[in-house]
Amino acid sequence: DTEVTQTPKHLVMGMTNKKSLKCEQHMGHRAMYWYKQKAKKPPELMFVYSYEKLSINESVPSRFSPECPNSSLLNLHLHALQPEDSALYLCASSQGQARSYNSPLHFGNGTRLTVT
Amino acid sequence: DQQVKQNSPSLSVQEGRISILNCDYTNSMFDYFLWYKKYPAEGPTFLISISSIKDKNEDGRFTVFLNKSAKHLSLHIVPSQPGDSAVYFCAASATHAGNMLTFGGGTRLMVKP
Numbered sequence: 001d002t003e004v005t006q007t008p009k010h011l012v013m014g015m016t017n018k019k020s021l022k023c024e025q026h027m028g029h030r031a032m033y034w035y036k037q038k039a040k041k042p043p044e045l046m047f048v049y050s051y052e053k054l055s056i057n058e059s060v061p062s063r064f065s066p067e068c069p070n071s072s073l074l075n076l077h078l079h080a081l082q083p084e085d086s087a088l089y090l091c092a093s094s095q096g097q098a099r100s101y102n103s104p105l106h107f108g109n110g111t112r113l114t115v116t
Numbered sequence: 117d118q119q120v121k122q123n124s125p126s127l128s129v130q131e132g133r134i135s136i137l138n139c140d141y142t143n144s145m146f147d148y149f150l151w152y153k154k155y156p157a158e159g160p161t162f163l164i165s166i167s168s169i170k171d172k173n174e175d176g177r178f179t180v181f182l183n184k185s186a187k188h189l190s191l192h193i194v195p196s197q198p199g200d201s202a203v204y205f206c207a208a209s210a211t212h213a214g215n216m217l218t219f220g221g222g223t224r225l226m227v228k229p
Contacts, residue, residue: 004159031215042120042205042219043160056216090159094215104150105215107159 003027004108006091012114015081021111023074023091032074033105034066035090043090049074050096081115088112119143120208122220129227135193137223139206142187146208150217151180151191154203163204164191196227 004025013019023032031050035043048056049068063085065077074091092105121140129135139149147168152160166173166180166189173180179192193200206220 040222042221045216048216092159096215104162104165105217106162107152109157109159
């Protein structure tokens, strides 16, 4: 079982819908990440939160809005998405944003998003 | 421009034999490398890593080799088991980028009984 929990596992939404993806970890990690993975492609970084503050936004469109309510939770709010946004959205966490050789990224199982 | 490349999209190996997965990188700032394993419908799971100050790291059946001059690393699995069948991602990071990882495109390993 992964120690990073993502809900829902699957989500189908229309282009006018507003939905949210949720991620939770209880490992005491202070850095959390959103990655996007298209079919047969590697995961691509979207956002990084460090100590509950957004530290990196990889030029992601504003229809994706991240939120970190506390150190254990990370949300991704979705609005007015396009069909090409359909992908697997992965959440990850690590002890800190600074690299620790003993604490690699831990990933959740992802949310499979389909935009119709 | 892909900074981390896995040129073999798939690899098929007989159970008990060695699996060798390869990865090349172009960014000379990368100094830490990881391998992740991914089963369908699951997130990537950390497997093994290596720092650029080493050329080999071993953990049980898994060994990662790093050739800095060639900007090449490989993952050896010996002996291969059917449960090793998964997609393997090579990833790299640079000190200044912290835990931000750049992933390769993945290699699907199939271990046949």
